[in-house]
Every structure is written in C-alpha cells, then in structure tokens.
Amino acid sequence: MAKTVERLQEFSIPLIAGVILAVIWANVSPHSYHAAIHAPIHQFGVWLHAPTMMPISHDSWEHFFTLHFMINDIFMVVFFGIAAKEITESCLPNGALNPVSKAINPLFATVGGVIGPITVFLGLNAVLGRSEWTNGWGIPTATDIALAWLVVRCLFGKAHPAVSFLLLLAVADDAIGLGIIAIGYPDPHHPTQWGQLVWLIPAIATAWGLRRRQVQNWVPYVLIGGGLSWWGLYSAHLHPALALVFIVPFLPGPARDSGLYQSSARGHSPLESFEHDLKRLVDFGLFFFALANAGVAFSEVNGLSWIILTSLIAGKTIGITAFSLMAHWIGFRLPSGMTAGHVVVTSVVSGLGLTVALFVSGQAFSDPSLQGAARMGAVFSVAAAGLAVLVRNAFQIENAAGDFVETLTVSSEREQVAN
Numbered sequence: 192m193a194k195t196v197e198r199l200q201e202f203s204i205p206l207i208a209g210v211i212l213a214v215i216w217a218n219v220s221p222h223s224y225h226a227a228i229h230a231p232i233h234q235f236g237v238w239l240h241a242p243t244m245m246p247i248s249h250d251s252w253e254h255f256f257t258l259h260f261m262i263n264d265i266f267m268v269v270f271f272g273i274a275a276k277e278i279t280e281s282c283l284p285n286g287a288l289n290p291v292s293k294a295i296n297p298l299f300a301t302v303g304g305v306i307g308p309i310t311v312f313l314g315l316n317a318v319l320g321r322s323e324w325t326n327g328w329g330i331p332t333a334t335d336i337a338l339a340w341l342v343v344r345c346l347f348g349k350a351h352p353a354v355s356f357l358l359l360l361a362v363a364d365d366a367i368g369l370g371i372i373a374i375g376y377p378d379p380h381h382p383t384q385w386g387q388l389v390w391l392i393p394a395i396a397t398a399w400g401l402r403r404r405q406v407q408n409w410v411p412y413v414l415i416g417g418g419l420s421w422w423g424l425y426s427a428h429l430h431p432a433l434a435l436v437f438i439v440p441f442l443p444g445p446a447r448d449s450g451l452y453q454s455s456a457r458g459h460s461p462l463e464s465f466e467h468d469l470k471r472l473v474d475f476g477l478f479f480f481a482l483a484n485a486g487v488a489f490s491e492v493n494g495l496s497w498i499i500l501t502s503l504i505a506g507k508t509i510g511i512t513a514f515s516l517m518a519h520w521i522g523f524r525l526p527s528g529m530t531a532g533h534v535v536v537t538s539v540v541s542g543l544g545l546t547v548a549l550f551v552s553g554q555a556f557s558d559p560s561l562q563g564a565a566r567m568g569a570v571f572s573v574a575a576a577g578l579a580v581l582v583r584n585a586f587q588i589e590n591a592a593g594d595f596v597e598t599l600t601v602s603s604e605r606e607q608v609a610n
Contacts, residue, residue, distance in 0.1 A: 196471075203337065203341040203474070203477065205474060205478035206337055206341070206474075206478060206481050207481075208481075209479065209481025209485065210481040210485045210570075210573070213481055213482045213483075213484070213485035213486035214486060214570065216482075217486030217487055217488055218488050218490075221486075221488055224486045228257065228259050228482075229257050229258075229259055230257060230258070231256055259484075262476075262479050262483045262484075263430075263432065263480070263483065263550070264425070264432065266473075266476050266479070267480065268417065268421060268431060268432055268433075268434050269435070269469055269472070269473055270432075270473050270476075271432050271433050271434075272413070272417070272434075272435030272436070272438070272465070272469075273465075273469065273473055274336055274340070274358055274361075274436075275435060276442075276462055276465060276466050277354075277358050278355065278358050278359050279440045279444060280444060280462065281355035281358075282294070283445065283446070286355070288355055288356075288526060292523065293524070293526050294359060295523040296356075296519060296523045296525055297356045297360045297363075298359070298363060299514045299515060299517065299518035299523065300356075300360050300511045300514050300515035300518070301360050301364045301511075302510075302514055303509075303510035303513055304332075304364050304507050304510050304511045304514075304538070305332045305364055306510055307506040307507055307510020307511065307513070308332050308502045308507055308510065309328050309332060309502075309506070310506065310510075311331075311502040311505055311506035311509070312327065312330075312499070312502035312506065313328055315498045315502065316328075316498055319494060319498065320494060320495065320498055321495075323561070324495050324498070324561070326376075326555050326556060327498075327499060327555045327556065327561075327565055328375075329368070329371040329372070329551055330499050330502075330544070330551045330555055330565055331499055331502035331503040331506055331507070331544055331548060332364060332367060332371060333365045333368030333544055333547035333548060334357075334360065334361040334364055334507070334541045334543060334547070335361075335543045335544055335545040335547060335548070335572075336358070336361045336546075337477055337480075337546065338543045338545055338546075338573065339357055339540050339543045340354070340358060340361070342540045342576045343537060343540050346536060346540070346579060346580070347533070351533075352527065352528045353529055353536075353537050355526065356525075356526055356529060357537050357540065360537075360541060365433075365547050366433060368547050368551060369430045369432075369547075371551070372429075372430065372550075372554050373428070373429050376551070376554040381428045382428065383427060383428050383429065384427045384428055385427060386427075387427035387428075388424070388427050389423070390420070390423025390426065391419075391423045391424075391437060393419050394417070394418075394419035394420035394434075394437060395416070395420075395438070395441075397412075397415050397416040398412050398416035398437075398441035398442075399441055401415075401416070401441070402442070402443060405443065406443075406461075407443065407460075409442055409461040409462070409464055409465040412438055412439075412442055412461070413435065413438065413465070416437075416438040416441070417435050417438050420434040420437050420438055421434035430550075439462070439465070442460070442461045442462040443461050443462060444460045444461075444462035444463070445459070445460050445462070480546070484546050485546075485549065487563055487567050487570055488563055488567075489567065490563075491560060491564045491566070491567050492564060492567045495561065495565055496564045496565070496567040496568040496571065498568070499565055499568030499572075500568045500571045500572055500574070503542045503543075503544045503548065503568070503569075503572045503575070504539065504542035504572065504575050504578065506542075507538055507539075507542045508539050508542060509538075511534070511537070511538035511541055512534055512535050515534050515538070516531060516534065530588075532586055532588035533588060535586075536579050536588055539575055539578055539579040540579045542572055542578075543572055543573060543575045543576060544569055544572045545569055545570060545572055545573060548566075548568075548569035548572065549570075552565035552566045552569060553566075
C-alpha cells in the first residue's frame with residue numbers, strides 16, 4: 192500500500208486524474224460542474240436541488256468559502272511554499288543555484304519566458320486574430336509549476352539541476368503573471384490596494400525573529416508569518432498563493448543541499464520537515480486543484496485558443512532559450528550539469544501554462560465565450576509535455592548531470608563517514 196501511494200505521488204497521478212475528471216465533467220454537465228466548484232462549502236450538494244443548477248450566493252463571509260476559494264487561495268499557498276523550499280535548498284552549498292550568481296541565468300530566462308510569449312501572441316493576433324482578442328496578451332506568460340515540475344523530473348531525474356532551474360523560473364514568472372493580473376487586468380470593482388502590502392513587513396520580521404531565536408519547528412513560521420503574508424496579499428487584492436514564498440527562505444535548513452529527497456524528517460531541519468510533513472497533503476490535494484480549475488468545454492475552441500497555445504509553447508521556447516544562452520554568453524553561466532540542450536527541453540516544458548493561464552483567462556476577458564476559448568488554449572498546452580519528450584529524443588539529450596550528482600552524493604557520504 193505504501194509503495195502504491197508513493198507511486199501515485201511520484202507521477203502526480205492525483206493531479207492528472209483531476210484534470211481528466213474536470214474536463215469530462217465540464218463537457219458532460221457544465222452547469223452542475225460550475226455550481227459545485229463555486230457553491231459555498233457548508234451547502235455543498237444543496238445546489239443539486241436548485242432548478243437553475245447554479246451556485247447559491249450569500250452576502251456574508253460564508254459566500255467566499257467555496258471549493259474554488261479553498262483550493263486556489265488557501266491550499267495552493269502550501270504548494271508554492273514547497274516549491275520555495277526546493278529553491279531555498281538549491282541555493283545552499285552543493286545546490287544547483289549556489290553560488291547565488293547561478294540564479295541570474297534562470298532569472299534572465301524568466302524575462303525571456305515573459306517577453307517571448309507576449310511578442311508571439313501580439314504578432315499572431317495582429318495577423319490572424321481579432322482586435323477583441325488583444326487583451327489576452329498576458330495569458331501565456333506563466334508556467335504551471337505542478338505539471339512542469341513533474342515533466343522535467345521525469346525527463347531528467349529529481350536531482351538534475353534542470354529541476355531547480357525550472358522551479359526558479361516558474362515561480363518567478365508566475366509572480367510576474369500575478370503582477371500582470373494586478374496591473375494589466377485590474378478589477379474595476381476591487382482595485383489593487385498597494386498600501387496593504389505593508390503587512391509583508393511584520394510577516395517577514397516575524398519569520399526573521401523566529402530564525403534568530405533558533406526556533407526549530409516550521410509551524411509558527413507558517414502560521415504566524417505566513418498568515419500575515421497571506422492577509423497582506425489578499426487584502427491588497429493580489430492573489431495570496433505566493434504568501435509562503437516570502438517566509439520559507441527563513442526556515443532553518445541543512446548546512447548543504449544533498450541533492451536527494453529526504454524520506455524521513457527525523458533529525459532533519461525545519462526546512463526539510465516542512466516538506467516531509469506536508470508533501471503528501473499537497474500531492475493528493477492537487478487532484479482538487481485540477482478539478483476546480485481545468486473544467487472547460489471543447490465547444491469553445493476557436494482561433495484564440497490556437498494563438499494562446501502557440502504563444503505558450505513557441506513563445507516560451509524561443510524566449511527562454513534565447514535569454515538563457517545570452518546570459519551564459521555574457522558570463523552568467525548555466526548551473527553545472529546543464530547544457531544548451533537541457534535549456535531547450537526545459538523551455539519547451541515551461542510552455543505548460545495550464546493552471547495560471549486558466550486563472551489569467553478569467554481576468555483578461557469578461558465575455559464567457561472568449562474566456563472559454565482562452566482556457567482551451569491553456570488546457571491544450573499540456574501537449575508541451577509530449578513535445579519535450581520528442582525534442583529530447585530527437586536531439587539525443589541525455590541526463591548529463593548524472594555523474595555530477597552521483598559524485599556529489601558519494602562525496603557527501605564520505606564526509607559524513609569522516610565526521
């Protein structure tokens with residue numbers, strides 16, 4: 192049983208199952224799907240008896256506690272927190288992004304991963320699209336961390352530096368994507384309240400203070416610091432999913448990155464325990480995340496869908512590869528074990544824009560038909576996974592980091608024996 196659970200986690204089966212179920216449900220019974228996702232949690236199921244099959248609304252706070260809210264605004268905070276943990280460890284000695292100067296290259300790539308898709312979208316729309324589609328320029332800018340992380344790990348292995356490269360790139364361009372939502376797609380009814388970001392100051396100060404006092408339990412960092420950070424983003428009308436990105440780097444971690452997944456938290460740092468204690472919750476919770484976000488109807492497909500799909504895959508591949516190799520050329524080298532081939536494959540994988548692209552689609556267009564067409568383009572971007580496999584095989588790009596990681600592992604074990 193334990194091995195079965197580990198396999199389900201390893202290959203993100205809950206996430207994939209959620210995507211499949213959401214698409215089927217939304218196409219077979221779209222009214223019941225949308226009602227279930229947006230019905231208040233305490234009345235979940237009551238919508239089944241409503242003649243219109245539409246969600247029940249209230250004027251009080253209970254209206255906001257829907258499955259969609261609980262997943263996107265609360266659960267995903269933990270997912271992004273674990274992604275931040277991976278990046279934090281990668282910056283430790285022996286990590287793929289240590290010294291910190293190694294992070295400059297993936298950050299360059301992030302810029303390319305935003306500029307490339309926007310350029311492709313605007314160019315294609317000018318030639319093949321319509322003026323009312325122009326507002327979708329921000330949709331292909333972000334990367335689906337969960338699926339992209341799964342694909343790149345399957346392609347190169349968990350310890351390959353391409354995983355850390357992609358994580359940093361994905362978190363950074365998702366942050367940019369959320370910024371695009373706030374600036375490029377403001378809600379006229381709920382404009383961004385930038386002053387509320389002042390809550391990030393006590394949030395970070397709390398995490399810093401706990402670290403200074405050498406608190407060896409991750410819970411107060413997340414509950415107190417993370418809670419203040421979440422409220423700051425939420426009250427500013429910014430998406431609060433990145434709340435723990437500001438807190439997790441303060442969790443006390445190991446002296447160096449072993450490059451290995453820790454299967455047990457016993458005797459490990461708060462940073463490692465944080466992932467160990469919550470990873471199973473996140474891996475299986477992604478089923479509900481996919482269920483709440485991937486439900487779109489095939490009937491909505493039109494030219495906008497294909498422009499968004501092309502912008503995601505071609506735009507990100509061209510932009511990330513060009514900017515990353517340019518950074519390498521001017522002196523900001525790729526992480527050890529990564530080659531130009533790894534960059535190309537990783538950039539193709541980053542074209543997986545599913546979840547955040549779905550979210551931005553809802554902000555970019557008010558017309559339901561345009562929203563549906565844009566979301567189908569985001570759903571179709573899962574094709575980037577298959578394309579990445581084809582590119583890797585066609586150019587015979589191997590796991591060049593294997594010997595490098597193995598050497599680090601052997602060296603680490605020898606040091607532990609010596610000590």
